[in-house]
Amino acid sequence: MPSLAEWMRGCDLARLEAQVLVETVQGWSRATQAAHPERELDASALERLNALAARLRSGEPLAYVLRQREFYGLEFEVTPDVLIPRPDTELLVDLALRHLDDLPEPRHPTVLDMGTGSGAIAIAIAHARPKARVWALDTSATALAVARANAARLLDPHREGGAVNFQQTDWWRGLQLPTAFACFDCVVSNPPYIAANDPHLSDLRHEPSLALTGQHPTADGLSDLRQIVAEAAPHLREDGRLLLEHGYDQAAAVRDLLIAHGFREVFSARDLAGIERVSGGFCPQQRAHTMPPKMA
Ligand SMILES: C[S@@+](CC[C@H](N)C(=O)[O-])C[C@H]1O[C@@H](n2cnc3c(N)ncnc32)[C@H](O)[C@@H]1O
Structure with missing residues (x-):
C-alpha cells in the first residue's frame, strides 16, 4: 500500500482537499497527517480515496463528494x-x-x-x-x-x-x-x-x-x-x-x-x-x- 505522502503526491488535488479526504476516509486529523506522512493507507481506504479524488478532479464540489458542509457552526448534509x-x-x-x-x-x-x-x-x-x-x-x-x-x-x-x-x-x-x-x-x-x-x-x-x-x-x-x-x-x-x-x-x-x-x-x-x-x-x-x- 502507498504511504500517505506517496498518495498525496500522486493524487493531483489541492493539498487542503486531499487532506480533508484523508481525514474523512482514513480518520487521520490534519495534524496526524503532517506528523506521520510515512503511514500506510488501508486497502479499503485507498479504494475509496481514489474514487472520491476522481470525482473532485472531474469538478464536483467537495461538499457533494463528502455529502456535508458546515454552516453557522452546524454540519449540514448536502446532496x-x-x-x-x-x-x-x-x-x-x-x-x-x-x-x-x-x-x-x-x-x-x-x-x-x-x-x-x-x-x-x-x-x-x-x-x-x-x-x-x-x-x-x-x-x-x-x-x-x-x-x-x-x-x-x-x-x-x-x-x-x-x-x-x-x-x-x-x-x-x-x-x-x-x-x-x-x-x-x-x-x-x-x-x-x-x-x-x-x-x-x-x-x-x-x-x-x-x-x-x-x-x-x-x-x-x-x-x-x-x-x-x-x-x-x-x-x-x-x-x-x-x-x-x-x-x-x-x-x-x-x-x-x-x-x-x-x-x-x-x-x-x-x-x-x-x-x-x-x-x-x-x-x-x-x-x-x-x-x-x-x-x-
Ligand atoms: C439559492 S437556493 C437557497 C437554498 C438555501 N436557503 C441556502 O441559502 O443555502 C434557492 C432555493 O429556492 C427554491 N425555490 C426555487 N423556486 C422556488 C419557488 N417557486 N417556490 C419555493 N422555493 C423555490 C430552490 O429549490 C432552492 O432550494
Missing part, C-alpha cells in the same frame, strides 16, 4: 438536490437573529425561510433561538427531504419553539398557516437570483438550476425576488422585517423593489468581502393586519 450553503449567507442569519433580539415584547418569535434548500437558514435560526417558531418552504420535494433530515439530526426534538414546519409551496402560493396565526416577525430568503445568461453558471453546473436561476430564469435574475416582495407585506407583523439575499450587483434594484412596495427603513448590508449582499426593510405601515385569503 445534489440542494444548493451548497455559502458563508455569505451567514450574514442573513446574523441579521435575522439581531432583529428577533430587538423585538419589544417577550414572545415566541415567528420566522419564515423561503426557498430553504438544505434547511441551512431555518435550522441555523431555530438552533440559535430555541423559542422561535420556524416555518420553511421550498418548491422542491427532494430539497425538503434533505432539509427535514437535517432538522431531525441537528435540532433538539424538545426545543421550546417546536419542530420546524416544512412545506412544499410555490413561494407564497400554497403556504398553509394556522387559522389564528398573527403573521411573521421575520421573513428571510436566499432565493434563486442568477441571471439566465450569467457566464458563471457553467462553474455551478453541479448545483440544481432551480436553486440558481429558478423556475422562470430572467435576464436580470430578479423574478423570484419580485414574487417574494410583492406578497410579503400581508404576512408580516407591523414590526416584522423582510430580509433578502441577492447578487453582488442587485442591491440597488432590490432596495427599489422594497421601497416600491412600501417597506420602511430599507437598507443593504455588506458581507465579509464588502459586497452589498442582503437588503431588507420593515413591513409597510399602512396595511390591514389581517391574513390574506387562503391561496390555492
Whole structure:
C-alpha cells in the first residue's frame, strides 16, 4: 500500500482537499497527517480515496463528494438536490437573529425561510433561538427531504419553539398557516437570483438550476425576488422585517423593489468581502393586519 505522502503526491488535488479526504476516509486529523506522512493507507481506504479524488478532479464540489458542509457552526448534509450553503449567507442569519433580539415584547418569535434548500437558514435560526417558531418552504420535494433530515439530526426534538414546519409551496402560493396565526416577525430568503445568461453558471453546473436561476430564469435574475416582495407585506407583523439575499450587483434594484412596495427603513448590508449582499426593510405601515385569503 502507498504511504500517505506517496498518495498525496500522486493524487493531483489541492493539498487542503486531499487532506480533508484523508481525514474523512482514513480518520487521520490534519495534524496526524503532517506528523506521520510515512503511514500506510488501508486497502479499503485507498479504494475509496481514489474514487472520491476522481470525482473532485472531474469538478464536483467537495461538499457533494463528502455529502456535508458546515454552516453557522452546524454540519449540514448536502446532496445534489440542494444548493451548497455559502458563508455569505451567514450574514442573513446574523441579521435575522439581531432583529428577533430587538423585538419589544417577550414572545415566541415567528420566522419564515423561503426557498430553504438544505434547511441551512431555518435550522441555523431555530438552533440559535430555541423559542422561535420556524416555518420553511421550498418548491422542491427532494430539497425538503434533505432539509427535514437535517432538522431531525441537528435540532433538539424538545426545543421550546417546536419542530420546524416544512412545506412544499410555490413561494407564497400554497403556504398553509394556522387559522389564528398573527403573521411573521421575520421573513428571510436566499432565493434563486442568477441571471439566465450569467457566464458563471457553467462553474455551478453541479448545483440544481432551480436553486440558481429558478423556475422562470430572467435576464436580470430578479423574478423570484419580485414574487417574494410583492406578497410579503400581508404576512408580516407591523414590526416584522423582510430580509433578502441577492447578487453582488442587485442591491440597488432590490432596495427599489422594497421601497416600491412600501417597506420602511430599507437598507443593504455588506458581507465579509464588502459586497452589498442582503437588503431588507420593515413591513409597510399602512396595511390591514389581517391574513390574506387562503391561496390555492
Ligand atoms: C439559492 S437556493 C437557497 C437554498 C438555501 N436557503 C441556502 O441559502 O443555502 C434557492 C432555493 O429556492 C427554491 N425555490 C426555487 N423556486 C422556488 C419557488 N417557486 N417556490 C419555493 N422555493 C423555490 C430552490 O429549490 C432552492 O432550494
